[in-house]
Amino acid sequence: MVDDKVLRTDSNGTEIKDVRGMATLFAGASFHPTKNVYLSFVAGPGFISGQALLGIKPSFGFYFSKSQRWTDKISYLDIFNRYQATKEDFGSLNLAVRLRLF
Numbered sequence: 001m002v003d004d005k006v007l008r009t010d011s012n013g014t015e016i017k018d019v020r021g022m023a024t025l026f027a028g029a030s031f032h033p034t035k036n037v038y039l040s041f042v043a044g045p046g047f048i049s050g051q052a053l054l055g056i057k058p059s060f061g062f063y064f065s066k067s068q069r070w071t072d073k074i075s076y077l078d079i080f081n082r083y084q085a086t087k088e089d090f091g092s093l094n095l096a097v098r099l100r101l102f
Contacts, residue, residue, distance in 0.1 A: 016083055022090075023047045024055055024077075036063045046079040048090065055079040069100045 008016045028042030038061050046055035061073035075094040082090035 010083070017049055020049070022079070024057075026055065026057055028057075035066075036068075038062070046090075048079060048082060051082075053079050053081060071098050071100070072096070073098070 010016055024044065024046045026042035026044040028040060030038050030040035032038045040059045040061070041056070042059075043054070043056045045052045047053075055078060057075050057077045059073055059075040061071055064070040064072065073094075073096045075096070077090075077092045077094060079090040081087050
């Protein structure tokens, strides 16, 4: 595994562990205000470094065509209290372009 070899610490000098991998198990709902636009919100546990933490992922998406085969989606993933000492969250912005095959 590649590492940037940078030691990151909190204000007390305690090492902040890297996020090497994460798995999420989310469930939620989507809302389609128009035929080509959708909003979704999912929540559930995110598993990071042996911890199970609450996470949320709101999304906004739209379809490029009437057949709804191509879609674009932007999401924000937030895992709460990833680092317990400072109560810092883990967040990421995601952009996806998808093609439905079937």
